[in-house]
Amino acid sequence: MWLVEVKRLLSRLQKFGLPELEVKLYLTLLAYGTLTAVQAADRSGIPRPRAYDELASLERKGLVARAPVKPIRYTAVSPVKSFRRLLSHISREYSTRVEELSDIEGTLVNDLQPIFEKRVVRPTDIAWIVSGANNLREELLAMLSETKKRLFVSYDPPLDPFHRLRGLDALMEKLRGKGVKIAALFDLSAPAIEHAEELKETLGSGIRFGKRPFKPLGIYAREGKSALVAYQSGPASTTYDIALNLVESPLTTMLSEMVMQSWERGIPFAKARGKLGGKP
Numbered sequence: 001m002w003l004v005e006v007k008r009l010l011s012r013l014q015k016f017g018l019p020e021l022e023v024k025l026y027l028t029l030l031a032y033g034t035l036t037a038v039q040a041a042d043r044s045g046i047p048r049p050r051a052y053d054e055l056a057s058l059e060r061k062g063l064v065a066r067a068p069v070k071p072i073r074y075t076a077v078s079p080v081k082s083f084r085r086l087l088s089h090i091s092r093e094y095s096t097r098v099e100e101l102s103d104i105e106g107t108l109v110n111d112l113q114p115i116f117e118k119r120v121v122r123p124t125d126i127a128w129i130v131s132g133a134n135n136l137r138e139e140l141l142a143m144l145s146e147t148k149k150r151l152f153v154s155y156d157p158p159l160d161p162f163h164r165l166r167g168l169d170a171l172m173e174k175l176r177g178k179g180v181k182i183a184a185l186f187d188l189s190a191p192a193i194e195h196a197e198e199l200k201e202t203l204g205s206g207i208r209f210g211k212r213p214f215k216p217l218g219i220y221a222r223e224g225k226s227a228l229v230a231y232q233s234g235p236a237s238t239t240y241d242i243a244l245n246l247v248e249s250p251l252t253t254m255l256s257e258m259v260m261q262s263w264e265r266g267i268p269f270a271k272a273r274g275k276l277g278g279k280p
Helices: 002-014 020-032 037-044 048-060 079-117 133-145 168-177 190-206 250-265 269-275
Strands: 034-036 064-067 073-076 127-131 150-154 181-186 207-209 217-222 226-231 242-246
Touching (some): 020 034, 020 073, 037 048, 127 133, 133 168, 150 250, 168 181, 181 190, 181 250, 207 269
Parallel strands (some): 150 181, 181 207
Antiparallel strands (some): 064 073, 127 242, 226 242
16 A cells, blocks of 8 residues: 555656655655654665665755754655745756856857758758657747748647647737738637637637648648648647648648638638527
């Protein structure tokens, strides 16, 4: 039963930066109350010599306290207090790290970019894989920022994480202010109508509903010059794991045209809402 409990909690505690040995010691102290280092090591099943360093680390993180007696005894701090402290510590640590990296980013990029520009073989492939939710979001934001004339978007709101991207609405509003025409095509469904309500002020008449091309995909195409095609693995998926970044080619032009043709055949927002029983 104890092993089952450790396994169940291990992954969540590791998200806070706790190695497995620290997790075992922490849970042991949490359950037993007050123990010496040797007792904690024996009860948690970790080597005795490792216990002292691991307990010192837990103490620095605010999860464990020690009594100034001999032999030294350790106890777990209340999770209500300790994890609030730990989260604050992690936040300060990351803020400091980000500041340090920001200081060197500019000079590092200036040193690396010339190497990139003079690379021996320039890629000729028309599609490149982008993996990882954060990388996909950054790629999407970069593509949107570079749009000058027209943007085509077609995705399924319940599955698509990008529409929840912080600042996305503001960016689309900025694009419209620059004269960019945005055409958004959604399936005719209650979740899509609800999502369209959120975008109505930003996209206005650019929203239509109809049969989306390449239904399992989320498509963002920029006036035939580039496109991001993200694969949706199913209803249980709330983030994309992989996408194709398409560079300027006949394929991106065709993709843009297909989305545009489907959009032109779609029905406007007011009519779509009426079809689903809402007020026109």
